[in-house]
Structure formats: structure tokens, C-alpha cells
Amino acid sequence: MAGVLSGVRVLDLSRVVSGPWCTQILADLGAEVIKIERPVTGDDTRQMGPFLEDADHKPTDTTAIFMACNRGKRSVTVDVGTKEGADLIRELARDCDIFVENFKAGALTKFGLDYDGIRGVRDNIIYCSITGFGHSGPYAERPAYDFIMQAMSGLMSTVGPREDAPASQPMRTAVPLTDMVTGLYATIAIFAALRHRDATGQGQFIDSAMLDAAVAFNANLGVGFLLNGKVPKRNGNTNAVVCPSDVFAAEDGDIVLAISNDSQFRSFCDLIDMPDLAKDERFSTNTARFANRDALYEIISPPLKQAPTAIWVARCAKANVPCGPINHMHEVFADAQVRHRELAINVPHGSGKKVRLIRSPINLSQTPVEHRAPPLLGADTDAVLGELGRSPDEIERLRKAGIL
Numbered sequence: 294m295a296g297v298l299s300g301v302r303v304l305d306l307s308r309v310v311s312g313p314w315c316t317q318i319l320a321d322l323g324a325e326v327i328k329i330e331r332p333v334t335g336d337d338t339r340q341m342g343p344f345l346e347d348a349d350h351k352p353t354d355t356t357a358i359f360m361a362c363n364r365g366k367r368s369v370t371v372d373v374g375t376k377e378g379a380d381l382i383r384e385l386a387r388d389c390d391i392f393v394e395n396f397k398a399g400a401l402t403k404f405g406l407d408y409d410g411i412r413g414v415r416d417n418i419i420y421c422s423i424t425g426f427g428h429s430g431p432y433a434e435r436p437a438y439d440f441i442m443q444a445m446s447g448l449m450s451t452v453g454p455r456e457d458a459p460a461s462q463p464m465r466t467a468v469p470l471t472d473m474v475t476g477l478y479a480t481i482a483i484f485a486a487l488r489h490r491d492a493t494g495q496g497q498f499i500d501s502a503m504l505d506a507a508v509a510f511n512a513n514l515g516v517g518f519l520l521n522g523k524v525p526k527r528n529g530n531t532n533a534v535v536c537p538s539d540v541f542a543a544e545d546g547d548i549v550l551a552i553s554n555d556s557q558f559r560s561f562c563d564l565i566d567m568p569d570l571a572k573d574e575r576f577s578t579n580t581a582r583f584a585n586r587d588a589l590y591e592i593i594s595p596p597l598k599q600a601p602t603a604i605w606v607a608r609c610a611k612a613n614v615p616c617g618p619i620n621h622m623h624e625v626f627a628d629a630q631v632r633h634r635e636l637a638i639n640v641p642h643g644s645g646k647k648v649r650l651i652r653s654p655i656n657l658s659q660t661p662v663e664h665r666a667p668p669l670l671g672a673d674t675d676a677v678l679g680e681l682g683r684s685p686d687e688i689e690r691l692r693k694a695g696i697l
Contacts, residue, residue: 296323297660301487304382304389305329305366306373306406308336310439310469311503312395312423313362314476319391319483320365321653321662327385327677328366328668329373332697335670338362348645354670355642360650364640365665367673370697378696379404384681387414391483395423398433408498417496419486421479427502437503439469446471446507451514455529463527475506536582537561537589540619545601551615555579560612565596642666671697 301324305316313328313336320326330336338359344352345360369385372378383405386392392411394401401407408420422428425437443449443465453464479501486497508515514525525533530549532538537558538551552558555578559571570576570592575585582589597605602618609616620628626637635652642648643666653662674697678688691697 295660296321296663297657298322298324301325301391302389303327303391303393304386306382306392306394306396306401307423308395309338310358310362310472311475311479312393313338314473315421315423315479315483316366316393317362317364318476318480318653318655321655321664323660323663324391326366327389327673328363328368329371329382330368330670332370332372332671332695335368335370336363339670345642345644345648353644355644355648355667360648360667363667364650364653365663366668367677368668368671369674369677370671371674372696373401373404373406375696377691377694379406381678381681381691381696382406383411383414385677386411386418389415390419390487392418392420393423393479393483394421397436398422398424398426398428412496415496417490417494419483419490419496419499421483421486421499421501423475423479423501423503425503427505428500432504439472439503440465442471442503442507446504447511447515448507451511451525451527453527453529455531456527458529461527471503471507471510474510475501475503478506478509531586535579536586537593539590541594541597543600543602543605544598547619548597548602548605549617549619550609551617553579553615557614558582561593561609561614564608564612564614565593567592567596638664640664640666643669643672 298319301319303316303319303324303326305312305326305328307313307316308330316326316328328336334340335354336359339354339356341356341358343357345355345357347353371381373382394406399407402410404410408422411418411420424433425442426432426435444463448471449463449465452466454461479499482499482501486499490496518524530540532551535551535553538553540547540549550561552561555571558576559568562568562571574581576582576589606616606618618624625631631637638650638652639647640650648666650664650666652664655662675685675688688697
């Protein structure tokens with residue numbers, strides 16, 4: 294069954310994470326995504342291990358982070374910094390619906406690959422430019438990476454051990470969160486632009502800034518500050534709104550409790566054989582529990598240490614008390630629900646072996662996602678340029694000249 298974006302063609306000049314995360318979603322949903330990479334070295338993430346080995350156990354040019362962000366694309370190597378290379382990109386753009394890039398603001402203008410340059414060859418193109426700070430403002434020309442954005446957006450200021458803890462320091466997330474969030478917002482914007490083009494025939498320019506996306510992702514913490522002027526503090530794993538919601542030690546590891554109302558707390562008290570605790574005026578309401586959190590934790594922590602994690606998870610599930618284990622990655626993919634949902638998939642790869650990937654979380658009943666492996670570097674160069682009418686001899690000349 295054809296994907297919902299079947300027939301849509303995307304020219305992808307993005308690299309690393311934010312742009313590729315966006316175009317991977319488009320590819321999953323059926324779009325033809327032509328990924329333009331530098332000759333020889335390719336996307337920066339092809340140099341960031343761990344590396345996939347081929348059938349002969351030799352390292353390939355494919356890595357874990359590249360595979361995580363580039364499912365289902367066609368790889369074409371072109372040096373866009375050369376005149377012939379830039380001309381090829383504009384020629385490819387004539388037959389594309391969407392153009393995605395994540396160069397610094399204004400960096401593609403000198404090659405004629407900015408919005409005006411591409412619109413000149415395809416007037417209804419949807420051009421999505423992903424940058425750190427956007428195309429206007431005092432920081433527009435600055436380079437940006439996820440770590441910088443987590444810091445500048447305020448996200449890091451709210452993540453980490455409590456501020457009164459010894460050597461407390463703001464913490465980043467282990468995955469490049471702001472890159473991924475920006476890619477998601479860019480994808481949503483592209484869908485909106487496609488809907489607009491369907492209705493009017495007009496393309497448009499999408500100015501997708503990492504800073505914008507990261508600040509928006511502050512959600513209630515950011516809006517709370519705008520409402521009352523109070524700066525949110527780091528609370529470690531403690532929820533700033535409900536109690537008890539935290540990490541607790543079980544007999545053989547840690548569990549998370551996320552008790553969000555009084556009914557759940559009463560059920561929890563029954564589980565730990567302390568039903569009268571829910572009647573104690575210090576703990577009978579969420580407001581009271583929050584005000585007396587330290588005293589509550591001293592009471593409920595000892596019984597939690599008397600049974601292993603699996604027992605508490607099972608007991609809590611039966612009593613409708615929100616609880617979960619803190620899984621390490623090997624435990625994630627061994628989890629019964631993760632296995633049932635088939636989140637780990639095996640896909641044939643150009644290296645000659647099947648690769649294990651995480652599937653798209655998008656589940657559509659009528660137009661299901663098709664999962665295809667990420668490409669080897671330049672695997673589709675000859676085929677794509679052949680579709681443009683380039684002869685094998687011409688392709689070989691361009692390759693020898695270093696343009697491909």
C-alpha cells in the first residue's frame with residue numbers, strides 16, 4: 294500500500310540530526326527523499342561511531358547515529374560548493390516538491406541555493422530552512438548545536454540534581470533533544486505548507502529555528518514564568534506539582550512512582566500495608582503531601598525496599614498505581630510491551646546484511662509506514678543523475694572532477 298506521501302519528492306541538503314530527523318519522517322511516510330551528501334566523507338554523522346560492519350566484518354560508512362536519522366533515503370554525492378554541483382542541485386529541484394536544508398542562515402545564497410534561487414526553478418517549492426537562531430535577529434549568523442540550544446533555551450536550567458544538592462549542576466539530555474524537537478516541528482510545518490499548496494497552488498518559505506522550538510518546548514515551565522515571574526528551579530527527579538512522584542529504591546534496583554491524585558495515593562498506602570497513612574492530615578491531599586514531602590518519603594521508603602522491582606511493578610499495575618522500572622537499554626528491548634509493539638525491526642541493508650533499527654512510532658491503519666534501510670554513501674548517485682538524463686560518461690567525468 295502506498296504511503297500517504299507517495300509521489301512527493303524531497304531534496305534534502307540537511308545533515309547531522311535536526312534536518313535528517315525531519316526528512317526521515319517524510320521518507321517513512323512514503324516520500325522520495327534524495328539526500329545530498331559531500332563526496333568521499335558524506336554526512337558528518339558517518340564519521341561518528343559506532344560503525345556498522347558489513348558481511349565480512351569490515352566497518353562501513355554507516356554509523357548508529359546516521360542510521361537513526363536517515364531511514365528510507367536515496368544518497369547522492371554532490372559538492373554544492375562548485376558551480377557544476379550547485380547547477381545539479383537546481384536541476385534536481387525542478388522536479389521536487391520540498392527542499393530542506395540546515396546550513397547557517399544565508400550560507401547557501403552565494404551558491405544560488407537559497408529560497409529565491411530555488412524558487413527561480415520551481416516557483417511552488419516548499420523550502421524549509423532549519424537554523425540555530427532563525428533568519429533574523431542579532432544571533433542569526435551564529436553556528437548552533439543541540440548542546441548550546443539546551444543551555445540557551447532554559448531547558449538545561451530545569452534538569453539535574455536539586456540546586457541545594459552538593460555539586461549540583463544543570464544537565465543535558467543524552468539524546469540531542471532540541472535537534473529532534475526542531476525536526477518534528479519542521480515536519481509539522483511542511484505538512485501545513487503542503488496542505489496550503491494543495492488549496493492554493495502556492496509554495497512558501499519555512500523559517501525553522503532550533504531556539505524557537507527549544508523555548509516552545511519549555512511548555513508549562515516557560516508559561517509559568519510568564520504568568521508569575523518565578524524562575525523554575527531544578528528538582529532532580531521530584532515532580533514539582535504532584536507528590537509522591539519520584540525515584541525510589543526497591544530491593545534490587547530503582548522504581549519510579551508517579552502518583553497524581555488522592556485516590557491513587559490511598560491505593561498505594563494499601564499496597565504498603567499502611568492504609569491509615571492516607572488519612573493522616575499531613576498526607577491526605579496532594580497539597581499536604583507536597584508540603585510534607587520529606588516526612589512522607591521517610592515513611593514510605595523502608596517498605597519499598599522490602600520487595601524487588603518486578604514485584605512492585607506488578608502490584609502497582611494491579612492496583613492502578615502508576616509505577617515503572619528504570620530500564621537500561623538492554624531491558625528496554627527485552628520488555629514485553631516493547632516486543633509486542635515490534636519497536637525493534639530488521640531491515641535489509643546495502644552492506645549485505647540486515648540491520649536492527651527502531652521503527653517509526655507513527656501507526657496509521659490505512660497508509661502504514663514503510664521502513665527502508667539508510668543508504669550507503671552515494672549509493673544512488675548514478676541512478677538519480679541518470680534520471681536527469683546524464684550519461685554514464687558524463688557522470689564519470691563529474692566524479693573524476695570531484696563534483697560527485
